[in-house]
Every structure is written in C-alpha cells, then in structure tokens.
Amino acid sequence: MSHNTWIHRLVRSGVKPLVNTQVTPNQITTLRLTTGILAAVLLAIGESPWHYYAAGMFIFSMLLDRADGQLARMSGRTSAWGHTYDLASDALCNALFFIALGVGLRDSGLGLWAIVMGLIAGLGVVAVLWLVIKTETRQGERAAELRSFAGFDADDAMLLVPVTILVGASTPLLIAACIGAPLFALLMFLNLRKRARTA
DSSP states (O other): OOSOSHHHHHHHHHHGGGTTSSOOHHHHHHHHHHHHHHHHHHHHHOSTTHHHHHHHHHHHHHHHHHHHHHHHHHHTOOOHHHHHHHHHHHHHHHHHHHHHHHHHTTTSTTTTHHHHHHHHHHHHHHHHHHHHHHHHHHHOTTTTOOOOBTTBOGGGGGGHHHHHHHTTOHHHHHHHHHHHHHHHHHHHHHHHHHHHHHO
C-alpha cells in the first residue's frame, strides 16, 4: 500500500514528536494490535452501544497502523521484522473485525449465516495480506504496493467499515465484505501474477 496518502500525512504530525524518544515503531504496532483485537471483541457483543465503541476503537487502531510505519521511516528505525510484524498485525486485526461483525449480527435477519459470512470476509482479508507478504518475500519490500489515487489507497477503504457501522448499515456491510474481500484477493492475485510475468 502507499505510504503517502492523506491519512499518512495526518498521522505524520502526531508522530513527529515521538521521533527522538524511546517509543519504538514495534511498540506502536503492538498497541495497534491490542486496540484492533479489543475493537473486534466489542463488536462481537452485537448490542448497542458496544458496536459504536468498537467502531471508534477500530478507527483509532487504523490510525496507529499508519503511525508505526511513519515513525519507523521518520526515525530511521525500519526493519524487515518490524514490517512483517506490521503486516501480520494488520491481517489479524482486519480479519477479526469482519469475523466479529458476523458474530455480532448473529441475531439479525441473517441468523447464523452472518458468522459464516464474517469468516469468509475475514479469510479474504488474510488472503490479501498473505499475497503481499509472499510477493515481498520473493521480490522485495513494497513489491506488492498498489498505487494511491487522489491521496487514497486500497487499504484506506477499511476506514469505511467503522463508518458504515456507525451509520447503522452493518448488515449490508457484511454482505458486501463477504463478496468483496475474496474478490479483491482474487484480483490482487491476478494482478501480482501479471506483474511477476512482466518482470
């Protein structure tokens, strides 16, 4: 994903005071992981007002996701392990949030199918990030990066998830994620394979 989106620029100003401190990028990644898991737990409860808290916590977690990389680049403390830890944390947090969305909607009109749909969406997210890691292992860091458009990249679309929950459209969101996440994984696989053949 791009490192120069509007969200990255926003986070940069908040990270700048941390550059010459003892705070490390991996510590921020750990905080991102913790808040992402907490957001999923809150969402899985499935009752108001917990899903509002979950959405807010997930937005904070996503900002931390941008902050760890920004701090690493600004302080010169980048590492291959830290990059992999960041990607793995992203995969886990994003996948768990979709799974939790399905669990939280178990009493909706979708019934227990909501859990299955959440699992499908979560596995689609894991597949995307697995493709990124696999590509970077073979071709180098940022080899799987998608270009940004108008200051946004594909990963920024995850911010629509908590916003959609906040406006009360959780069920359509789950249906869209169940279809969209695996489809995006397939399109990314085809795109990366095409790039590999061209290279």
